[in-house]
Amino acid sequence: MLRGPLALMLLTVSLPAWPDSPQGLTVDVPVTAGVAGGALAVWGVTELAKGELTPGTCRWCGPPSLDRHVRAQLVWSDAKAAGSLSDVLVLALPASLAGADYFFAGRDARRATEDVLVSVEAVALAAVATQVVKFTVARRRPAAWAAGLRTSPDDDRAFFSGHVATAFAAAGAFGTVAKLRGYPAWPAVYAAGFGAAAAVGYLRIAADEHWLSDVVAAAAVGAGLGVAVPLLFHGEEKLTLTPLPSGVVGLQISGSL
Numbered sequence: 741m742l743r744g745p746l747a748l749m750l751l752t753v754s755l756p757a758w759p760d761s762p763q764g765l766t767v768d769v770p771v772t773a774g775v776a777g778g779a780l781a782v783w784g785v786t787e788l789a790k791g792e793l794t795p796g797t798c799r800w801c802g803p804p805s806l807d808r809h810v811r812a813q814l815v816w817s818d819a820k821a822a823g824s825l826s827d828v829l830v831l832a833l834p835a836s837l838a839g840a841d842y843f844f845a846g847r848d849a850r851r852a853t854e855d856v857l858v859s860v861e862a863v864a865l866a867a868v869a870t871q872v873v874k875f876t877v878a879r880r881r882p883a884a885w886a887a888g889l890r891t892s893p894d895d896d897r898a899f900f901s902g903h904v905a906t907a908f909a910a911a912g913a914f915g916t917v918a919k920l921r922g923y924p925a926w927p928a929v930y931a932a933g934f935g936a937a938a939a940v941g942y943l944r945i946a947a948d949e950h951w952l953s954d955v956v957a958a959a960a961v962g963a964g965l966g967v968a969v970p971l972l973f974h975g976e977e978k979l980t981l982t983p984l985p986s987g988v989v990g991l992q993i994s995g996s997l
Contacts, residue, residue, distance in 0.1 A: 764976045765920040767854040772861050772974075779864035786871045793875045794893035800879040807951035811882050816946045819883070823947035826940050830903045833936045834863065834910040837929065841914060844923040855921065859913035862969035866909035866962045870902045873961075883948040901950045904958035907937035912966020920975055934963070 786793060803811075816822045838856045845852040879899035884890055911933025918926035941955040950958075 764922075765854070765858065765917060765970065765974050766976055767858060767974055769854065769857065772854075772857050776857060776861040776864045779861070779868045783864065783867040783871055786868075786875070790875075790897065791893045794896055795875075795878040797890070798878050798880040798896045800877055800899065801885070802880075803882070803885065803951050804953070807882075807953055810945065810952040811948070814942070814945045815882075815948045819946065819948040822943045823949060826903055826943035826947055826949075829936060829940050829943065830907050833907050833933065833940070834859070834914075837910060837914040837933055840925075840929070841918065841923075844918060844925055844929075845921070851921075855914070855917045858917055858970050858974050859910060859966075861973075862913035862966045863906055863909045865969060866905045866965045867902065869961055869965065870900060870905045870958070873900055874898075874902070879951075879954070881949055882951055886948075898950055898954050900954045900958035900961065901941070901944050902958070903944050904937065904941045904950070904955050905962035907940040908934065908959045908962030909966040911937045912963045913970060914966075916967045916970040917974075920970060937962070 838852075838859070841855045841859075842849075842852040845855060874897040877899045878896045880890070881895050881898040884895035890896060911930065915926060915930035915933055918929045923929075937959070941959060944950040944955060945952060
């Protein structure tokens, strides 16, 4: 049962070195909007149907010792407060990054809209990936595991964290877009975005909603998609994906920027 989740956590993305000068961002607005909108629609439909799509019982029911240890150290006495904070932060993060991008773009509404659209595309694809894995793995959430009782299908949707994947995808996408655009503040976008995303991960554990491994996997997938989507689909130089050698699970991104 651990093989699939562990393989996912080994997902490795090898990115080429950044160029010394900005390479630009190309955005086909109708296509990008269609991809983003379609992915969001898939997420919405699957979220509404999660009761039917979630298996009747957990497939990954017991946590490894590291997950149990971290849970014991980090869960808040008021888990609901941590959950509420994570809900606020996961919404505030992309909104704040979008607002900052508007100023980085010189208050050019058209350019800022393109930046946000590319970032939304990455976040939406991360959301779809999260849903597919949640329904496939059907991992028991820590609070339900501790109680020894499943009260709803959502109790078996721990792996991996949608909050964390969303936060890391937003941070990676806005940072990569800023770098491709040549905005001088792009390092700060990465630093602030990934820092806030890490805080979301901590809060999801503190809320007793996710295990450490849920958060680590979500961070890897979210950040990977957040960085890869602008590079692969919107960078002026196209990149290629190839499997990693020697049986390692993951993909290598190759090419020049």
